[in-house]
Amino acid sequence: MKITLYLDVISSWCFWATPAWHRLKERFGGRVEFAWKIALMDAGGLPVSAAQLAWFYRRSEALTGADVQLSTGWFEAGRPEYLEPNAVAEAAKDFGIPDDRVREALARATVIEGRRTGELAEAVRIAVTAVPELNATALRERAQSEEVLQRMRAATAEFHALAVSQRPAFVLENAIGDRAVLSGLTSAEPLIALVETMLADETAQAEYGGRFGPPPQG
Numbered sequence: 001m002k003i004t005l006y007l008d009v010i011s012s013w014c015f016w017a018t019p020a021w022h023r024l025k026e027r028f029g030g031r032v033e034f035a036w037k038i039a040l041m042d043a044g045g046l047p048v049s050a051a052q053l054a055w056f057y058r059r060s061e062a063l064t065g066a067d068v069q070l071s072t073g074w075f076e077a078g079r080p081e082y083l084e085p086n087a088v089a090e091a092a093k094d095f096g097i098p099d100d101r102v103r104e105a106l107a108r109a110t111v112i113e114g115r116r117t118g119e120l121a122e123a124v125r126i127a128v129t130a131v132p133e134l135n136a137t138a139l140r141e142r143a144q145s146e147e148v149l150q151r152m153r154a155a156t157a158e159f160h161a162l163a164v165s166q167r168p169a170f171v172l173e174n175a176i177g178d179r180a181v182l183s184g185l186t187s188a189e190p191l192i193a194l195v196e197t198m199l200a201d202e203t204a205q206a207e208y209g210g211r212f213g214p215p216p217q218g
Contacts, residue, residue: 001032001199006039006159006169009085009103010074010110010117012057013186016064017168018104020188028195036103038090038152039159039167043080050075057111064186073114083152084143085110085117088127090152091142097131105130120144174198176205 005021007014025034047053050072057070089103109115109126117123120140128134142148162169166184170191173179178198185191 001028001172001174001195001202003032003034003195004171004173005034005036006155006162006171007036007103007167008039008041008045008082009089009106010082011041011107011167012060012070012111013166013184014168015070015107015111016060016066016186018100018107020186020191021100021168023188024191024195027192028199031199032195035098036100037155037158038086039169040081040083040086040152040156041167045165045167046079046081047075049077068112070111071114074110074116074118076116076118079118082118083149084120085123086152087143087148088120088123088139091139091145091148092127092131092134094142094148095134095139097134101130102127102134172198174202176202178202 003024005017007017021034024032047056053072053075057072060066061069085106089106092098092102105126106117106123110117115122115126117126120143124136124140124143127139128136159167159169162171162181162183164181164183168185169181169183170185171179171181172191172194178201180194180198182191182194
């Protein structure tokens with residue numbers, strides 16, 4: 001079974017979903033393959049002003065019961081998208097860092113500390129602080145590459161093809177072809193219940209096949 005998480009590094013709702021993602025990995029590690037992909041937010045998904053962003057942040061804090069306050073310090077009015085923090089997180093995969101460390105460090109630096117991760121130098125600085133084995137010069141060069149940009153564009157297109165609009169989006173697929181898409185959730189409980197169900201169905205089919213053999217071919 002595989003779970004793919006579609007996210008934008010600077011999305012506050014993706015940040016709020018971080019504990020749920022870790023709970024899934026702790027509970028199902030070794031039984032489920034986990035991966036994340038970039039789903040870039042465009043101008044339609046970004047706030048138009050710092051005041052509007054602050055309003056959304058205060059609402060999300062209230063809805064999630066958060067014990068931290070998000071910062072609007074990263075926001076730059078008029079930007080159509082924030083390629084830099086996403087590109088740095090994506091580029092880190094090419095240096096053997098496919099896990100969550102870089103993207104989560106960038107997310108926290110953005111939405112909690114309010115750092116200007118839309119500036120490439122700042123995003124790289126945060127990444128190499130989180131994962132010291134990364135080389136800043138090589139990471140910066142890779143983050144600016146056409147290959148990384150095209151991977152992000154392709155993953156963003158995959159996200160839109162799901163016909164959902166909210167990030168984070170979780171795509172769950174098991175070995176017998178079952179597929180579920182959950183968009184906008186930040187709590188672990190419904191995800192855990194669905195994974196358990198899909199794994200159970202997968203196991204039940206395998207057990208039936210082991211007992212009665214494959215289906216007749218004619």
